[in-house]
Amino acid sequence: MSYQLYRNTTLGNTLQESLDELIQYGQITPGLAFKVLLQFDKSINNALNQRVKARVTFKAGKLNTYRFCDNVWTLMLNDVEFREVHEIVKVDKVKIVACDGKSGEF
Amino acid sequence: MALCQTSVLKVYHAVIEDVITNVRDAFLDEGVDEQVLQEMKQVWRNKLLASKAVELSPDSGDGSHPPPIVANNPKSHKAANAKAKKAAAATAVTSHQHIGGNSSMSSLVGLKSSAGMAAGSGIRNGLVPIKQEVNSQNPPPLHPTSAASMMQKQQQAASSGQGSIPIVATLDPNRIMPVNITLPSPAGSASSESRVLTIQVPASALQENQLTQILTAHLISSIMSLPTTLASSVLQQHVNAALSSANHQKTLAAAKQLDGALDSSDEDESEESDDNIDNDDDDDLDKDDDEDAEHEDAAEEEPLNSEDDVTDEDSAEMFDTDNVIVCQYDKITRSRNKWKFYLKDGIMNMRGKDYVFQKSNGDAEW
Numbered sequence: 477m478s479y480q481l482y483r484n485t486t487l488g489n490t491l492q493e494s495l496d497e498l499i500q501y502g503q504i505t506p507g508l509a510f511k512v513l514l515q516f517d518k519s520i521n522n523a524l525n526q527r528v529k530a531r532v533t534f535k536a537g538k539l540n541t542y543r544f545c546d547n548v549w550t551l552m553l554n555d556v557e558f559r560e561v562h563e564i565v566k567v568d569k570v571k572i573v574a575c576d577g578k579s580g581e582f
Numbered sequence: 583m584a585l586c587q588t589s590v591l592k593v594y595h596a597v598i599e600d601v602i603t604n605v606r607d608a609f610l611d612e613g614v615d616e617q618v619l620q621e622m623k624q625v626w627r628n629k630l631l632a633s634k635a636v637e638l639s640p641d642s643g644d645g646s647h648p649p650p651i652v653a654n655n656p657k658s659h660k661a662a663n664a665k666a667k668k669a670a671a672a673t674a675v676t677s678h679q680h681i682g683g684n685s686s687m688s689s690l691v692g693l694k695s696s697a698g699m700a701a702g703s704g705i706r707n708g709l710v711p712i713k714q715e716v717n718s719q720n721p722p723p724l725h726p727t728s729a730a731s732m733m734q735k736q737q738q739a740a741s742s743g744q745g746s747i748p749i750v751a752t753l754d755p756n757r758i759m760p761v762n763i764t765l766p767s768p769a770g771s772a773s774s775e776s777r778v779l780t781i782q783v784p785a786s787a788l789q790e791n792q793l794t795q796i797l798t799a800h801l802i803s804s805i806m807s808l809p810t811t812l813a814s815s816v817l818q819q820h821v822n823a824a825l826s827s828a829n830h831q832k833t834l835a836a837a838k839q840l841d842g843a844l845d846s847s848d849e850d851e852s853e854e855s856d857d858n859i860d861n862d863d864d865d866d867l868d869k870d871d872d873e874d875a876e877h878e879d880a881a882e883e884e885p886l887n888s889e890d891d892v893t894d895e896d897s898a899e900m901f902d903t904d905n906v907i908v909c910q911y912d913k914i915t916r917s918r919n920k921w922k923f924y925l926k927d928g929i930m931n932m933r934g935k936d937y938v939f940q941k942s943n944g945d946a947e948w
Binding site: 479481482484485486487490491493494495497498501503504505507508511512515516518519520521522523524525527528529530531532533534535536537538539542549551553556558560565567569570571572573574575576577578 | 592593594596597598600601604605608609612614618621622625626629630633635636798905906907908909910911912914921923925926927928929930931932933936937938939940941942943944945946947948
């Protein structure tokens, strides 16, 4: 399973910026950059699945908006409290973009 | 959330290594050098570090920087000092710039005169902390702000991602300056002596930091294998071509459409009819458009970091950064207005920091 949604994270964006620079300098081709991004999709999906063990719970004061389209949930939550073991982080608003965890290619 | 954050470091490292390992064959298939792959890795990590989302400890890899470029100004101390006193823009502050990260794309240009004036250059990648010293030979800075406050402002600008503010020596822009480029000895060569290439560039190129864009790591590495004289001439030709094309683009951008003033038209001489009146109105509109275009051009020519463009406010305050979670869902359920979320494999960005989780369950009311 290789979702492309992780490209819009810090790690994904910084990779894309780096690839753009290398393309501008003529050091790699756009085709090669595309291959790198596809590999990134595989690597990040695999790493999150295999290497991460952290568990977090959260409680939102309000679900502001929700959208379900093409098997992707987009949720806007307000007054959210995240808890990991004994640590708590509170934020005013959170946007969640979630793809189907059971389906195949995105 | 400490566990989430420590996981981020490990996961990001693992992903970077995994990507680099798995695309190596693709790079070789396309005939791209291994060095480019390492450069990509280094630039990626530097950008990740600069994002402040994670505290990465960058590798002390052997990413080679392009050599520093030093322009020699053959002026006597007295003449330069006299000019510095006359010109209010002359400053006794020497700008030392350190390249953030280890990116081999970064390049550094310093203009040193015997009076201690310096023109620092912006650096393409990474944030640039700036240290400033007041040179004892020269009078204190003639700027309205003190050296300390100036330094503080520049460091704020650098930390908010705007890069450094170059301190430019007051030189005639058309004056040709000799620029010495010190090349490190090639890796395979027996002699460890570095070579010095000299090229001639107009002062305007130094003042506008054009050399930093022209002298790329790719160019420098390509001439390193050439003999000194040939390398100098190749580099000179490349710089000349790049500067002339840049100047050509500038003149094209500045050029105005001035035709139409000497045109003669039969309609203009004929009696005024409704049609002609309409045309006159159109002409007036055209004039307005031309004036607008001139104003737009003037606005475009205004340099960055000038007056209202500079802000001391933190960029985080200006742009309300969203807290975003990118993840997958196992199940999302609703009972009346109560929602339950069962999420997994997520990357969270909260208040500019990254966290990761394997599972995350939560609830909310709509």
